[in-house]
Amino acid sequence: MVVRTDTPATRAALVAEAAGILLNGGVVVLPTDTVYGLAAHPGHPEAVARLSTIKGRAEEKPLALLASREEALAALGGTLSPAARRLAARFWPGALTLVVDCAGRTEGVRIPDHALARAIIAACGGLLRVTSANRAGEPPALTAEAALRDVGADADLVIDGGPVSGGTASTVVRDAPGGWRILREGAIPASAIKAAVAERASTAPRGSLPSDGARPLLLFVCSGNTCRSPMAEALMRARLPPACRWKIGSAGTLAGDGLPASLLAQQAMAEQGLSLAAHRSRPVTPDLVREAGLVVVMGRHHFERIIACSPAARDKVFLLGRFSPREAGLEIDDPAGGPLADYRQCRDEINACLPGLTAFLDVLA
Known part of the structure; x- marks a missing residue:
């Protein structure tokens, strides 16, 4: 077990370390907006089972999913009713858990109002199984010290983000075809839930990054800079809102100067x-690389080549596949030399990673 403290200077490295542990089947204690949580990647059933073992609770009791963005719900096969969309628009990120039908199963999903938590979730593909970091029947942990005392010794990493300001569990609302109902009243009172459902849905754009005049560079990197990275650059530029303060670019580890994108790309x-x-x-x-606020690479060999030339950049270089909701750690294969179908598949794999990457930018901007 390792304890790390979150600071602005160490955040990117801490996110990378936590994501690496979770993607490899580990368990991490992390702060959220309500209480400290005990997290595992849903793609590792043995790690999810560890959460119940550590807490001392029955394994059959459901564990909620924390998401980095609302798009992660679509990856589960879930959809929201108009009432639930109004609740999400009003209370996400925040202390609202929506219980929804997802491709034949029921899931409780929440987006925490905590930048570090969302960044870690995004770096893991957009979803994590999370339960409160305390023994079953005991009060929730509001500090890393309390979480460490209760369950932290059995985790692989404990992140100290300072005391959390919430302290009250989320409000849980069931969204079903027959209508919505409150399953548990928590941090959001029932009166606020009812008022939000009655309101018209907000038309304000969500996901805009704050603008303060700075223009950090998000740099996509592949080999030749004629297929994968220019596709990623264009897709990301189209996704981000006009008010986004990131500038988007691309380059290649083996690229020459001035070549056009491949015709099939x-x-x-x-x-x-x-x-x-x-x-x-x-x-x-x-x-x-020095100019970039974040470098996102298509393959591990690109990561290694960049670090070999710029060792100080290690904490800001990430594999794009880390943000995939389908397969954490996915490498984006080079379609060069293949048919158009390979380029389409490459394009779609890149596009699937961008919602998670967009959430990650909220922390690094």
Whole structure:
């Protein structure tokens, strides 16, 4: 068991460490907006089972999912009713758990109002199983010290994010075809839930990053900078709102200067209404890596090459597949030399990772 303290200077490295442990089947204690939580990746059933063992609770009792963004719900096969969408618009991120039908099963889903927690969840693909970091029947832990005393010794990592300000469990609302109902009144009172359902849905855009004039660079990197990274650059630029303060770019570890995007990459993107006609390749340089606030690579060999040239950048280089809701740690294969179908598959795999990456930007911006 390791204890780490969250600070602005160490946050990116801490997110990477926590995500690495979770993606490899470990268990992490982390702060949320309500209480300290005990987390495991849903893709590792043995790790999820450890949560119940550590807490001393029955394994058949359901464990909620914490999400980094609302799009993660779609990956589960879940949809929200109009009433639930109004609740999500009003209370997410926050202390609302929505219990929804997801492809033949029922899941409780919440988006925490805690930047560090959302960043870790995003780095793990957008979803984590999380339960309160205390023994069954005991009060919830509001500090890392309390969590460590109760359950932390059995976890692989304990993150000290300071005292949490919540202290009250989330309100749980069941969203079903027959209507909604409150299963547990918690941090959000029943009166506020009823009022939000009665309101018209907000039309304000969600997911905009704060704008303070800074323009950190989000740099996508592949090999030749003619297929994968320019597709990622275009898809991400189209996804982010106009008010986003990140600038988006791409480069290649083996790229030459001034080459256009491959014709099949251009065709695959044109099918999405996006053009790569103006793209010209460029190589990754130490200066470009130094400028970047975040470097997102397609394969592990790209990570290794960048770190070999710029060792100080290790904490800001991430594999794009870390943000995949389908397969955490996925490498995006190079479609070069293949048919159009390979480029389409590459495009779609990249696109599936971008909601999680977008949530991660909220913390690093």
